[in-house]
Amino acid sequence: MTEYEPVIGIEVHAELLTNSKMFCSCPVEFGGEPNTRTCPVCLGLPGSLPVPNRRAIEFVIRASLALNCEVKEYSDFYRKNYFYPDLPKNYQISQYDNPIGRNGWIDITVDGTVKRIGIRRVHIEEDAGKLIHASVGNESLVDYNRGGLALMEIVTEADIRSAEEAREYLVNLRAILTYIGVTNGKMEEGTLRCEPNISVRPKGTEKFGTKTELKNLNSFRAVYRGVEYEVKRQVEALQSGGRIIQETRRWDDDRGITIAMRTKEMEQEYRYFPDPDLVPMNFSAGLIEEQRSLLPELPQARKERFMKEFDLSAADAEMLTSTRAMADYYEEAVGAYPDYKGISNWIMGDFTRMLNSAGIEIDASKVKPVDLAGLLKMIADNVISGKMAKTVFEEMFNTGASPKEIVKSRGMVQVSSETELYPIIDQVISENPRIVQDFLGGKEKSFGFLVGQIMKYTQGRGNPQAVNQLLRKRLSETKG
Amino acid sequence: MELSTRTAHELHNMLVKKEVSSREITEAVLGRIEQVEGQVSAYITVTADAALAAADAADESFAKGDAPGLLTGIPVALKDNLCTKGVKTTCASKILKNFVPPYNATAIDKLANMHAVPIGKSNLDEFAMGSSTENSIFYPTKNPWNLSCVPGGSSGGAAAAVAADEAIVALGSDTGGSIRQPASFCGVVGMKPTSGRVSRYGLIAFASSLDQIGPLTKDVTDCAMVLQSISGKDPMDSICADVPVPDYLAALKDDVKGLKIGVPKEFFVQGIDSDVSAAVWKAVELLKSLGAECGEHSMPVMEYTLPAYYILAPSEASSNLARHDGVRYGFRSAQATDVDSMFQKTREEGFGPEVKQRIMIGTYALSAGYYDAYYRKAQQVRTLVRQSFEEAYSKFDVLITPTTPTVAFGLGERSGNPLEMKLTDVCTIPASLSGIPAISITCGYKNNLPIGLQIMGKHFDEETLLRVAYTFEQNTSFHKNRPALGRE
Numbered sequence: 029m030t031e032y033e034p035v036i037g038i039e040v041h042a043e044l045l046t047n048s049k050m051f052c053s054c055p056v057e058f059g060g061e062p063n064t065r066t067c068p069v070c071l072g073l074p075g076s077l078p079v080p081n082r083r084a085i086e087f088v089i090r091a092s093l094a095l096n097c098e099v100k101e102y103s104d105f106y107r108k109n110y111f112y113p114d115l116p117k118n119y120q121i122s123q124y125d126n127p128i129g130r131n132g133w134i135d136i137t138v139d140g141t142v143k144r145i146g147i148r149r150v151h152i153e154e155d156a157g158k159l160i161h162a163s164v165g166n167e168s169l170v171d172y173n174r175g176g177l178a179l180m181e182i183v184t185e186a187d188i189r190s191a192e193e194a195r196e197y198l199v200n201l202r203a204i205l206t207y208i209g210v211t212n213g214k215m216e217e218g219t220l221r222c223e224p225n226i227s228v229r230p231k232g233t234e235k236f237g238t239k240t241e242l243k244n245l246n247s248f249r250a251v252y253r254g255v256e257y258e259v260k261r262q263v264e265a266l267q268s269g270g271r272i273i274q275e276t277r278r279w280d281d282d283r284g285i286t287i288a289m290r291t292k293e294m295e296q297e298y299r300y301f302p303d304p305d306l307v308p309m310n311f312s313a314g315l316i317e318e319q320r321s322l323l324p325e326l327p328q329a330r331k332e333r334f335m336k337e338f339d340l341s342a343a344d345a346e347m348l349t350s351t352r353a354m355a356d357y358y359e360e361a362v363g364a365y366p367d368y369k370g371i372s373n374w375i376m377g378d379f380t381r382m383l384n385s386a387g388i389e390i391d392a393s394k395v396k397p398v399d400l401a402g403l404l405k406m407i408a409d410n411v412i413s414g415k416m417a418k419t420v421f422e423e424m425f426n427t428g429a430s431p432k433e434i435v436k437s438r439g440m441v442q443v444s445s446e447t448e449l450y451p452i453i454d455q456v457i458s459e460n461p462r463i464v465q466d467f468l469g470g471k472e473k474s475f476g477f478l479v480g481q482i483m484k485y486t487q488g489r490g491n492p493q494a495v496n497q498l499l500r501k502r503l504s505e506t507k508g
Numbered sequence: 509m510e511l512s513t514r515t516a517h518e519l520h521n522m523l524v525k526k527e528v529s530s531r532e533i534t535e536a537v538l539g540r541i542e543q544v545e546g547q548v549s550a551y552i553t554v555t556a557d558a559a560l561a562a563a564d565a566a567d568e569s570f571a572k573g574d575a576p577g578l579l580t581g582i583p584v585a586l587k588d589n590l591c592t593k594g595v596k597t598t599c600a601s602k603i604l605k606n607f608v609p610p611y612n613a614t615a616i617d618k619l620a621n622m623h624a625v626p627i628g629k630s631n632l633d634e635f636a637m638g639s640s641t642e643n644s645i646f647y648p649t650k651n652p653w654n655l656s657c658v659p660g661g662s663s664g665g666a667a668a669a670v671a672a673d674e675a676i677v678a679l680g681s682d683t684g685g686s687i688r689q690p691a692s693f694c695g696v697v698g699m700k701p702t703s704g705r706v707s708r709y710g711l712i713a714f715a716s717s718l719d720q721i722g723p724l725t726k727d728v729t730d731c732a733m734v735l736q737s738i739s740g741k742d743p744m745d746s747i748c749a750d751v752p753v754p755d756y757l758a759a760l761k762d763d764v765k766g767l768k769i770g771v772p773k774e775f776f777v778q779g780i781d782s783d784v785s786a787a788v789w790k791a792v793e794l795l796k797s798l799g800a801e802c803g804e805h806s807m808p809v810m811e812y813t814l815p816a817y818y819i820l821a822p823s824e825a826s827s828n829l830a831r832h833d834g835v836r837y838g839f840r841s842a843q844a845t846d847v848d849s850m851f852q853k854t855r856e857e858g859f860g861p862e863v864k865q866r867i868m869i870g871t872y873a874l875s876a877g878y879y880d881a882y883y884r885k886a887q888q889v890r891t892l893v894r895q896s897f898e899e900a901y902s903k904f905d906v907l908i909t910p911t912t913p914t915v916a917f918g919l920g921e922r923s924g925n926p927l928e929m930k931l932t933d934v935c936t937i938p939a940s941l942s943g944i945p946a947i948s949i950t951c952g953y954k955n956n957l958p959i960g961l962q963i964m965g966k967h968f969d970e971e972t973l974l975r976v977a978y979t980f981e982q983n984t985s986f987h988k989n990r991p992a993l994g995r996e
């Protein structure tokens with residue numbers, strides 16, 4: 029049977045973090061009453077004219093540079109003409125011949141191998157409104173609040189060969205874009221939208237197969253599952269003598285399948301032409317260099333530095349640098365107390381779990397990096413036990429109080445001195461003569477019971493090491 | 509002398525001296541409309557109430573001693589493709605028949621801020637596409653000099669209103685000659701300013717790279733006053749240039765000594781009326797006698813301007829007019845059964861034949877496979893036209909040509925012959941393609957119909973245009989003539 033290989037290119041649309049829309053001064057916010065954030069310009073009313081958002085253009089220049097693209101001095105806006113009710117002018121202002129960025133790349137690592145994914149173009153455009161099909165009757169309504177938002181489109185070369193590569197590309201891309209602060213990259217909210225073009229071809233051949241486009245991939249997991257499903261579907265169709273139809277398919281995350289949305293038998297005719305309402309852009313070398321100078325250390329470089337500087341594994345370093353906020357957090361915490369591994373474990377363990385269930389990012393957490401560092405130091409100094417630390421952290425997470433305050437107010441300081449522990453140990457020994465006899469008779473298990481009793485009397489504050497040591501000492505004295 | 513026959517500068521002086529009130533002027537103009545509008549049909553909507561309210565506001569402002577604007581208290585006709593807040597703006601199309609904009613065009617705002625008096629919305633060819641104002645869905649406008657003739661177009665209503673004293677001044681729009689050609693046919697002054705001189709915000713687009721708002725007036729001084737009032741950078745129009753606005757009234761000098769005037773022979777096209785040609789040459793001779801240096805010139809690329817224009821303008825129009833779809837405003841077909849049929853039926857029923865034809869031509873010219881042969885080629889012609897003007901302006905300060913090859917033609921005379929109709933724009937299109945300013949003034953008559961003289965200038969050099977036009981006016985009396993309409 030013929031073996032097939034997938035050929036995948038990905039289009040990503042990222043909403044830019046501007047204060048106002050791409051061509052008017054309407055504010056950018058999430059949600060809100062329909063059609064409250066509109067004006068004659070973003071409603072495309074007769075006579076209205078677009079005026080470009082300078083900040084959006086700078087963001088796209090910055091993103092292009094971060095994605096290793098060429099940024100030429102000349103760039104311009106084109107109109108993409110097609111009729112759709114969510115598109116107020118029935119054309120979208122976009123770019124065509126002269127996108128802001130082109131011929132870039134990013135490197136991804138899959139199964140330990142580095143692979144370079146080409147970026148064909150990075151351009152700027154305006155978003156469309158949102159069609160809402162009314163629950164009663166057969167009316168459709170349109171909400172133009174989203175209409176005219178500044179979008180960046182990033183198109184790869186057809187370099188991607190698996191679902192794993194697709195996901196890895198997206199993880200890396202999102203990290204870069206959020207690092208440079210041009211988008212918040214939230215796939216669930218649709219501020220980062222991923223649309224892969226997928227085709228398969230017999231292994232060893234050059235010619236591309238018929239492609240389908242996938243929509244509605246709202247998480248990295250959905251990207252992986254959607255691509256994997258679609259590749260399998262196409263291969264099975266071809267192997268059983270069928271053919272692939274050029275169409276757009278929607279990923280159904282619950283059912284785990286893709287469903288045909290609309291057929292694109294013919295290449296759509298968009299009649300692109302330069303927008304006569306807008307003057308071409310001419311970027312000075314100074315402007316481009318200024319944007320380059322605003323680029324922070326990017327995720328790949330930071331990961332490598334973390335591995336070297338903090339002696340972390342590749343996996344840990346990648347995880348910690350997956351967002352700029354987390355990497356900044358980590359660096360600030362280890363700067364306060366250099367327990368590289370311990371702080372890394374805390375962030376990636378309990379902390380991340382709690383962030384996920386609270387649905388927030390690390391920079392929105394009440395726990396200050398210096399307080400996380402302080403907690404680790406208290407464990408190391410035997411002020412509290414690892415077990416107590418979990419309770420303390422929970423309160424830090426909920427209230428934002430420092431670990432010192434919490435330990436103090438709750439009286440949680442560890443009990444480890446002989447003067448405090450001996451009276452309790454003696455009481456437990458006298459209350460449990462039979463268990464003590466069992467232990468002395470060689471029943472090692474009984475020791476654990478006695479430790480448990482001591483911990484009970486200390487309300488868990490007993491330093492386990494000290495309790496162990498002092499109990500053994502007393503028991504051996506008893507034996508003697 | 510009736511107030512409605514006066515110029516804006518005369519009325520401005522009278523208002524300043526408190527010899528007359530804006531209400532008196534406005535009532536006089538409304539009275540004149542009452543008298544002759546039934547014959548001329550210059551307006552789609554007469555806004556008498558808004559006009560009187562603005563007149564009273566102007567009078568109040570004069571009474572308070574506020575520094576008046578140049579057009580404070582002056583009745584202005586507004587072409588009905590300029591958005592007026594709360595007032596129907598139809599583009600003379602079924603598709604916008606009931607469209608009431610929620611905002612003012614920037615030029616309208618500027619006039620409103622100085623309490624100019626909006627007298628009404630003037631007739632035009634549907635979406636400004638045409639040269640006779642016969643393509644209005646409402647009714648054709650008549651030429652006040654001869655009611656069986658067209659007033660030109662597409663700003664035919666504005667030109668006729670000024671010529672018939674139904675407005676003191678007017679704002680029109682010019683894409684390929686839509687101010688200058690009707691100004692010529694109606695014997696008034698019409699100017700297309702430099703592209704970027706006046707904000708286009710609120711002008712309902714026909715062909716964005718060519719559209720420009722400009723004045724139609726009774727004389728050159730009024731033209732300078734209107735231009736002064738509407739010019740300047742606007743943050744709402746990114747094409748509108750950040751070029752300082754000079755004092756246009758100061759440019760009005762009766763002096764052309766030493767000015768270099770070129771007469772490009774290609775504008776005296778085949779089929780030009782010999783009386784038109786003779787009147788233009790006579791004007792050139794007059795300017796020469798006043799001290800200008802005049803020389804003939806050749807601009808061979810002009811041959812290609814008409815075809816290039818009829819690719820570029822429809823291409824842009826096909827995209828600009830896509831928004832009129834029945835979804836958010838304006839006409840929506842009752843025959844629609846789903847989204848696609850709503851688009852199709854609304855546009856099928858809402859647009860007239862001339863508009864549909866241009867949308868189809870433009871759609872074709874932009875299609876993959878034809879783009880290079882049509883749109884790109886036409887853009888290349890446009891570049892050559894610009895270069896040709898640059899070369900001409902290295903030798904001359906201004907260029908003089910006829911505005912149109914003939915005087916006004918009869919109603920219905922050319923509606924069956926689209927090519928002949930479009931040839932009336934052959935002299936005005938070159939300035940539109942190159943973005944330079946151009947003005948049309950009257951330089952003679954044939955069979956009691958005005959002959960237009962076109963003066964074209966360098967980018968943003970409206971001052972020299974005004975100076976030449978003003979000098980010509982000061983040494984002739986054409987601008988003082990009015991059609992006999994209603995006064996026989």
Ligand SMILES: [Zn+2]
Pocket residue numbers: 049052053054065066067068069070071176
């Ligand atoms: Zn808006």
